[in-house]
Amino acid sequence: MAKHNAFYAQSGGVTAVINASACGVIEACRRHPDRIGHLYAGHNGIIGALMEDLIDTNQESDDAVSALRYTPGGAFGSCRYKLKSIETHRAEYERLIEVFKAHDIRYFFYNGGGDSADTCLKVSQLSETMGYPLTAIHVPKTVDNDLPITDNSPGFGSVAKYVATSTREAALDIESMCSTSTKVFILEVMGRHAGWIAAAGALSGESPEQAPHLIIFPEIAFDREKVMARIDDAVKRHGFCVLVVSEGAQYADGTFLTDSGSTDAFGHKQLGGVAPMLASIVKEDLGYKYHWAVADYLQRAARHIASKTDVDQAYAVGEAAVELALAGQNSMMPAIKRISDAPYEWKIEPAPLSEIANHEKFMPRDYISEDGLYISEAGRRYLAPLILGEDFPPFENGLPKVAKLNKARVERKLQPFEL
Incomplete structure (x- = not known):
């Protein structure tokens, strides 16, 4: 099959493990050099795509990419920027497709919460209407744990x-x-x-x-x-x-x-x-x-005190996003499915973005005590496995080490764009 490039971006409030998902995406892409040429990261999220401000992750060393697994924050920059409706702001969407065409980007990985799922879904729909072949996969992330379908949200x-x-x-x-x-x-x-x-x-x-x-x-x-x-x-x-x-x-x-x-x-x-x-x-x-x-x-x-379960799951959804895209899945999200509470077991399953975007998952009433001021035993059974395990970062001079990236920019091919 033909080789094309991919795009990855981080969105919304970051988490302690969002970069573990980035690590999962990048390392998975590197395992398929016959299918994916370059993986470009958007500087400051989707804004990086609109402004054609792209980072070539291929220029990062394997060690630097591996270090993302224990680095907090958003390594490539995140943003709070929600694409408006296609009907009223079509220029933004057309600009995205123009940038993707200019850089032969056929895979779109967007790492974020509910609003990011909505953006990912809209981009997927637009690529179809414009006749540009683009596979869009949402990589789940949110500390609020309010994404539907997935048992829990990485972060x-x-x-x-x-x-x-x-x-x-x-x-x-x-x-x-x-x-x-x-x-x-x-x-x-x-x-x-x-x-x-x-x-x-x-x-x-x-x-x-x-x-x-x-x-x-x-x-x-x-x-x-x-x-x-x-x-x-x-x-x-x-x-x-x-x-x-x-x-x-x-x-x-x-x-x-x-x-x-x-x-x-x-x-x-x-x-x-x-x-x-x-x-x-x-x-x-x-x-x-x-x-x-x-x-x-x-x-x-x-x-420094991240849950190992969370780190493992964050990496897994990033890795799974790439595998879903290469398998021909589109407009999907790798979701976490709980198999058992004790021992805690889980797996990754694909979930359609149409059932995730613009939906929120609240605490079930039976997870809260009858008086409404504490958790129930059911709530404790759900929560307890998610904090299990330690995955301490390496320390240097008494402080946690973090990834140091080159963030090499990709040469622009289009005219400047104003938000």
């Missing part, structure tokens, strides 16, 4: 491990000082509509008798009186209270506790600040001394 397991570990360590700190100091500690984690990350905090203990003593999910309407009563009870029973709250905590009418009124480039509400808000309520209603923390970027960049 989530490592965030879950970080949040559970940080909750346990902070709880020991609070417990040691609670008799004369802080009584309540609040940890705010990511999760706009889905409470998967907040739920992972419960892995710190075995029951609400151990920290965290309660969790606030976006899926459960915030009840101020009920939450404050639970905090008060924990302090009286244990001397302190630790709670994990999702940034997307909502009132019964669906409004966020901390809706700033602004949106990001994908049109999502800008959130953050729910921890200090809850702390002020604790002070007002209960009068306890408190501390709060926001995990923010730390939770998604913490490669």
Whole structure:
């Protein structure tokens, strides 16, 4: 069969293991030199394709590519840029096809979350209408764990491990000082509509008798009186209270506790600040001394404590994306299918993008306790295997080593393009 080039890009908020997927894609492409000539990476995601700002990954050494497996962040640059509708912004899509034609790109690998799945699907549809043969495969990634069909999303397991570990360590700190100091500690984690990350905090203990003593999910309407009563009870029973709250905590009418009124480039509400808000309520209603923390970027960049399960799965979906493309699959995503909880076993299966794009997966109600403030045993069975195993990066001078890439640019062949 004829040999053509491929394109890979990273999109949206990065994860501790997104570069492991990049490693999987690149190494898989290198195993098929008879089918794939060059693998170009978009500098800053899909914008790299629009601006014809391409990186030739063939110029990277095998060692540098291998080092991507333990490097956090987005090695080739990511972006929050969502392609508009084909009807109103056809020029953007036509530009993509022009760039792909100019560089003989016939394989499109887009590594991201739900919005990226939508972009990948649109690009696939456009290539058909324009008569340009392009195979588009979505490589799943999101710390929010809200992609449908796949059992879990690469990136989530490592965030879950970080949040559970940080909750346990902070709880020991609070417990040691609670008799004369802080009584309540609040940890705010990511999760706009889905409470998967907040739920992972419960892995710190075995029951609400151990920290965290309660969790606030976006899926459960915030009840101020009920939450404050639970905090008060924990302090009286244990001397302190630790709670994990999702940034997307909502009132019964669906409004966020901390809706700033602004949106990001994908049109999502800008959130953050729910921890200090809850702390002020604790002070007002209960009068306890408190501390709060926001995990923010730390939770998604913490490669040093990544879950080995997550690293392995991130690499596997990158590798599988290439194999799906070469097998003639199009407009698909390699999804993770759980075979068993204990021992934990999983495999990769293809899933159609039409069933993934613009769909969100929320915490099932049976994964949450009856009172809505903790996880159930079913939730624990689901979460526990995803944080298993350690995959420490090599260290140098006391700090984790990271990949050092050349990022050699590909010569432009087209006229400049304005976004």
